[in-house]
Amino acid sequence: MNPLLPATVAMLALAAPTPPPTTSAVVQTRPEIVVPPGPLAIGQQITVTLHHWPAGTVQLEICGNNARRGALDCANDQATHAQVPAAGMAVTPILVAAPPVACPCLLRARNLTGAVQATATLPLAGVTAPPAPAPTSSPELAVDELRVAERGPLRGWFGFPEELTVHLTLRNPGPADVVDPAFTLLFGPAGQAHTIVAAPALGTIEPGQAREYEIRVPMDLAVIGKHELHGRVDLPERPVAFVIETTRYPWGLLVLAAILAATPVALRPRSPRPRHQRHPAEGRPEA
Known part of the structure; x- marks a missing residue:
């Protein structure tokens, strides 16, 4: 066997696209956050459980004003980052930070792109931050x-x-x-x-x-x-x-590997064809 042939096959297998899972095998479940019952206090450490999250990093932050203005209502500088394994569940401790604006408060979790998000009501007591300002024209893009x-x-x-x-x-x-x-x-x-x-x-x-x-x-x-x-x-x-x-x-690598695999076969010298030789006795008439 040509020694380059296995490498060519391996590269073809690597480049072949993986078929997506069938629809019947995909279970659509909304991500969830479970927080302990209150009342909770600023500076308290609590344990939060994440369910049905895609694997990767999740950012958790305490927000006031029900996070109506997004990051402006959340304590972003004191956010907690947790790693969710492939199983989709993680348990992580977080420190209850003071939100920048008054309650109603919640815990907001999202992955790094923000494509997956979830919130949970946070029964937080002792918040002294001022209410969020009245809404004005929101920036758009x-x-x-x-x-x-x-x-x-x-x-x-x-x-x-x-x-x-x-x-x-x-x-x-x-x-x-x-x-x-x-x-x-x-x-x-x-x-x-x-x-x-x-x-x-x-x-x-x-x-x-x-x-x-x-x-x-x-x-x-x-x-x-x-x-x-x-x-x-x-x-x-x-x-x-x-x-x-x-x-x-x-x-290009696959084509090059195929050419290299075929070249030794194409360049191999051919054996000369045997020439038929007549025996000296052949063709002589009998006496």
């Missing part, structure tokens, strides 16, 4: 353009490390300035985007203004198959989330 820039074919075809470039255009359709909101980016295989990517600063987007941003995502040798970039812009009441996909298969 809309995604005008989201696309992947064309990549050089050679690097992707041969699986070399490269950089994925995504062009994003955000527009402010509202009457208020959007001032440098928090911007989170995660990259990884489809359904498993957990790697944090450096996000560009959004700056100030004035009413009616559209701004373009270039997002650069490094892709190493391990990036094979379908991958996703998840983005989230945290606005107080109207967060903006997006997902864009890219696919990468090193077909």
Whole structure:
């Protein structure tokens, strides 16, 4: 057997896309947070249980005003981060921090992109923070353009490390300035985007203004198959989330491996065909 043939087969198996699970095998269950009964006090340590969460990091934070304004109502600087295993359940201690605004209070949990969120009422006593200010015009953003820039074919075809470039255009359709909101980016295989990517600063987007941003995502040798970039812009009441996909298969390596496997066979010298020799006695008439 040609020694390169097993390597070719292994690379083909690696590049083949994994079929998604059938619909019947997927159970849709909403994530939940379980908090201890109250009353609870600021500075108290409590144990929180998470159920039915996707694997990865979960951020937990104490919020006042029922978190109507999003991050503005929450004690973000004292948030707790917990790791949820593949089983979907985690038990974690948290310190009850003072919310920046008065109750009604709750515990808010979300994954790093904000795509999965849940809240639980928190019976918190002794909050002295002032009430949240009366609502005014909320900042808004809309995604005008989201696309992947064309990549050089050679690097992707041969699986070399490269950089994925995504062009994003955000527009402010509202009457208020959007001032440098928090911007989170995660990259990884489809359904498993957990790697944090450096996000560009959004700056100030004035009413009616559209701004373009270039997002650069490094892709190493391990990036094979379908991958996703998840983005989230945290606005107080109207967060903006997006997902864009890219696919990468090193077909050039597979073709090269197949050529290398076939070359020794094609170049093998052929054995000379034996020439038929007549016996001296053949063809002589009998006396």
